[in-house]
Amino acid sequence: MTAGSSHSNPAPTRGDEAPAWHLPFWIAHRGAGRRAPENTLAAFRLGASHGYTAFECDVKRSADGELFLLHDDTLARTTNGGEQVAGERSWDALSRLDAGSWHSPGFAGEPIPRLDGIAAACRANGWGLNIEIKPTPGDERETGLAVAKAVRRLWAGSATLPLLSSFRPDALAAAQAAAPELPRGLLLDTLWDGWQEVADRLAVVAVVTNHRVMDRALAMELHARRRRALCYTVNEPVDAYRLIDLGIDGLITDEVQRFAPGRQDPRLAA
Ligand code: G3P
Ligand code: MG
Numbered sequence: 001m002t003a004g005s006s007h008s009n010p011a012p013t014r015g016d017e018a019p020a021w022h023l024p025f026w027i028a029h030r031g032a033g034r035r036a037p038e039n040t041l042a043a044f045r046l047g048a049s050h051g052y053t054a055f056e057c058d059v060k061r062s063a064d065g066e067l068f069l070l071h072d073d074t075l076a077r078t079t080n081g082g083e084q085v086a087g088e089r090s091w092d093a094l095s096r097l098d099a100g101s102w103h104s105p106g107f108a109g110e111p112i113p114r115l116d117g118i119a120a121a122c123r124a125n126g127w128g129l130n131i132e133i134k135p136t137p138g139d140e141r142e143t144g145l146a147v148a149k150a151v152r153r154l155w156a157g158s159a160t161l162p163l164l165s166s167f168r169p170d171a172l173a174a175a176q177a178a179a180p181e182l183p184r185g186l187l188l189d190t191l192w193d194g195w196q197e198v199a200d201r202l203a204v205v206a207v208v209t210n211h212r213v214m215d216r217a218l219a220m221e222l223h224a225r226r227r228r229a230l231c232y233t234v235n236e237p238v239d240a241y242r243l244i245d246l247g248i249d250g251l252i253t254d255e256v257q258r259f260a261p262g263r264q265d266p267r268l269a270a
Contacts, residue, residue, distance in 0.1 A: 020183075021205070021228060022160040023128045026261035027252045028052040029233050030071060034254040037103035038078060039069035040110045041121060050256040054128035056232070059115055060136055061143045066091035067115035067150055070099075073136055078102055079112065087136030115147070119154035122162075129162040130208075130252070132187065133171045144174030152179045165208055172202045185230070188213065199227070206230055208252070211239050219246045 030038035032047030032055070039057050047055060058071045068091065075081030075089075079097040086094065091114070100110025115131070122129050131151065135143035147164060155161050165185035166172050172184050185206035186199050191213055199207060206228035209218070214231050222229040230250040234240050240251060240259065253259055 021249075022183075023054050023130065023163060023250055024261065025250050026052065026259055027054045027056050027128075027130055027230075027250055028256050028261075029056050029252045029254045031055045031057050031069075032254070032256040035257065037100045037107050037110055039071060039113070040099055040107070041113050041117065042100065042107055042110050044118070044121060044127070047256045048125065048127070050261070052256055052261045053126065054130070055122075056130040056132060056252050057118065058132045058134040059143075059147055060087055060134050061139055061146055062086075062091040062094055063088050064090045064092075065146065066094075067143075067146055068094060069113050069115070069118065071134065085136060087139055115150055116154055119151075123155070123158060126160075128160055130185070131162045131164050133164060133166040133168065133175065135166075135168060135171050140168045140170040141174040144168075144171035145178045147171075148175035148179035148182055151182055163206060165206070169198050169202060172204070176202055185228075187232075191218075206249070208232060211243060211251075214243060214246065214248060216246050219248050223247075 028047035031043035032052060033039060033043040036043040036046040044055055057069050059067050060070055061067055070086050072078065073085055074083050075086050076083045079099045080101060081097045094112050097112055098109055099112045100107030131147060133144050133147050151162055161182055163183050163185050164175050165187050167187040176184060183205045184202055185208050186202060186204045188195055188207060188209045207222050208230040211231035211234050219229045228249040231243055231248060232252040234243060234251045234253050235255045243251060
């Protein structure tokens with residue numbers, strides 16, 4: 001695997017310094033959503049109980065424009081809403097669903113959170129946030145626009161703005177147009193042709209890859225361009241060790257009980 005070498009003229013996004021960065025090394029995935037129902041406030045609380053201070057979550061838009069947390073396009077896997085497309089439902093309908101029972105009886109009745117509720121929890125607790133813009137197919141630009149506008153409002157006056165990331169460049173472009181000051185990250189499951197040009201155009205401060213595609217050359221390339229190099233979803237110590245040795249800047253994990261977030265290197269974990 002090569003990291004791609006089409007860039008011979010690194011162009012830092014802001015002077016000679018890397019852009020401001022507010023996320024710690026360890027980030028809990030979907031709000032620590034393996035031992036609690038993913039993308040719920042209960043999952044954030046579980047992650048926090050293990051010492052995590054930063055969280056990734058997936059955000060999409062309801063039919064009437066509310067922003068809420070959910071990973072899948074449909075409601076079936078993580079709610080009692082069946083096979084309906086979540087983004088085609090009103091917030092009123094979504095707000096009545098049970099997003100906890102699928103996981104285990106102790107979480108029965110856990111609601112789907114809205115982004116404004118998560119923002120309040122993050123600001124009250126000093127948590128960092130990585131918002132993955134996860135649009136319903138066809139709603140990429142509207143979702144990117146809505147997330148950027150909401151984040152600008154919900155984090156007004158905060159020194160620690162969320163990182164907005166997406167696999168969808170069109171969603172990030174809409175966010176960039178609406179609120180260019182918000183930090184953006186490009187998610188890459190593979191190193192598709194032209195990703196570097198897209199990252200430049202979107203002026204991303206981070207590239208977040210599937211951990212399997214990160215190597216030393218890619219980490220060095222990103223750092224040379226003043227970008228953070230992060231990986232998802234890292235749940236095995238052997239993968240974490242490899243990535244830490246590459247000098248990457250952050251790991252997104254489900255395993256909040258396995259990796260101690262206060263220590264970058266899990267080999268040092270108590
Ligand atoms: O944001 C990183 C990671 O969450 C991307 O994959 O499918 O878990 O949302 P996924
Ligand atoms: Mg995600």
